[in-house]
Amino acid sequence: MRQWLALAFLALPGCGAQAHLLGTRGTYLMTVYDVLSRPGETVDLAARLRGGDFLRDRPGYVVRFRRGAGPELFKAAETDESGRAVVEFTPEMPGDYRFTIDLAAAGFAGSPPRPQELHVACRAADEPIAVVDLDRTLVASGFQAVLVGDPEPMPGSVAVMQRLEKDHTIAYLTHRPDFFGIKSRAWLAEHGYPPGPVLLSSVSGFLAGSGAYKTEAIARLRERFSALRVGIGDKVSDALAYHENGLHSILILPMPTGDDPEDYAELALALGRLPDAVDVVTNWDQVARAIFDGERFPARPIEERLERRARQLKLDTAGATSRRQGGSP
Numbered sequence: 001m002r003q004w005l006a007l008a009f010l011a012l013p014g015c016g017a018q019a020h021l022l023g024t025r026g027t028y029l030m031t032v033y034d035v036l037s038r039p040g041e042t043v044d045l046a047a048r049l050r051g052g053d054f055l056r057d058r059p060g061y062v063v064r065f066r067r068g069a070g071p072e073l074f075k076a077a078e079t080d081e082s083g084r085a086v087v088e089f090t091p092e093m094p095g096d097y098r099f100t101i102d103l104a105a106a107g108f109a110g111s112p113p114r115p116q117e118l119h120v121a122c123r124a125a126d127e128p129i130a131v132v133d134l135d136r137t138l139v140a141s142g143f144q145a146v147l148v149g150d151p152e153p154m155p156g157s158v159a160v161m162q163r164l165e166k167d168h169t170i171a172y173l174t175h176r177p178d179f180f181g182i183k184s185r186a187w188l189a190e191h192g193y194p195p196g197p198v199l200l201s202s203v204s205g206f207l208a209g210s211g212a213y214k215t216e217a218i219a220r221l222r223e224r225f226s227a228l229r230v231g232i233g234d235k236v237s238d239a240l241a242y243h244e245n246g247l248h249s250i251l252i253l254p255m256p257t258g259d260d261p262e263d264y265a266e267l268a269l270a271l272g273r274l275p276d277a278v279d280v281v282t283n284w285d286q287v288a289r290a291i292f293d294g295e296r297f298p299a300r301p302i303e304e305r306l307e308r309r310a311r312q313l314k315l316d317t318a319g320a321t322s323r324r325q326g327g328s329p
């Protein structure tokens with residue numbers, strides 16, 4: 001339901017709401033798609049233009065692709081029926097290739113959308129890669145806070161990511177729909193996270209659910225990269241997607257708050273089904289110890305803590321009910 005709620009936000013009419021939610025200027029939204037490629041592999045550089053209420057696809061606009069921030073044009077393409085403009089690029093050597101994507105002014109009543117940077121991270125097939133989630137993993141809050149506020153990083157996460165980047169390429173893999181690319185990249189840069197391609201889901205990927213989307217995205221990466229080393233996320237489905245694809249899977253568990261015993265019991269049950277190899281932690285200090293010191297964080301102690309809390313809350317509820325039935329003085 002949360003997913004529908006997020007998409008419903010986008011249907012809010014008027015550029016004010018969209019500009020605020022998506023970090024855009026005006027009523028148009030240009031999305032670009034970062035790529036993780038191998039040397040000699042031909043990849044698509046893609047941009048998509050949507051605009052107006054309900055963010056309709058915008059065909060017939062000219063998109064220009066430039067290498068770096070310089071004036072020299074690499075290629076240009078017109079947006080098709082789905083608002084997409086695609087050109088091909090073949091990086092020959094490992095490295096970071098940055099493209100500036102902008103729109104020709106023709107056809108826009110006001111200013112065209114702001115230029116965006118597209119990052120092609122070209123890496124050898126055996127490059128060590130770390131896959132990291134955003135919401136409730138690097139971002140201290142969930143997706144809703146991202147929509148309306150300015151969320152904080154999880155304490156300690158920036159330093160650990162900077163250390164991890166010394167010998168890994170970082171791939172930011174999020175179930176956020178691609179509308180949120182602009183906001184996501186800006187947030188990571190602003191808080192000092194290391195650079196890396198930001199891989200977002202499509203609307204169909206978003207509606208398929210986080211687990212299905214991530215399992216497929218990681219499996220696709222794994223076909224081309226042989227050293228996917230570590231995966232960090234906050235959902236049991238993230239942890240399984242990482243584990244099933246052979247990554248060292250680290251689950252940063254958001255502990256339930258509130259006093260519904262079912263929340264605790266359900267989470268305990270889900271943890272009980274996790275493979276033993278998954279490390280279950282509650283903060284970034286433990287993430288660092290799991291990655292750099294090889295310390296193990298089995299799920300069982302947290303599972304027991306959740307079970308105890310569920311039992312206690314049930315007893316409290318039962319006690320309160322029997323006191324009410326017995327009549328109060």
Ligand SMILES: [Mg+2]
Pocket residue numbers: 133134135136137233234235
């Ligand atoms: Mg998350």
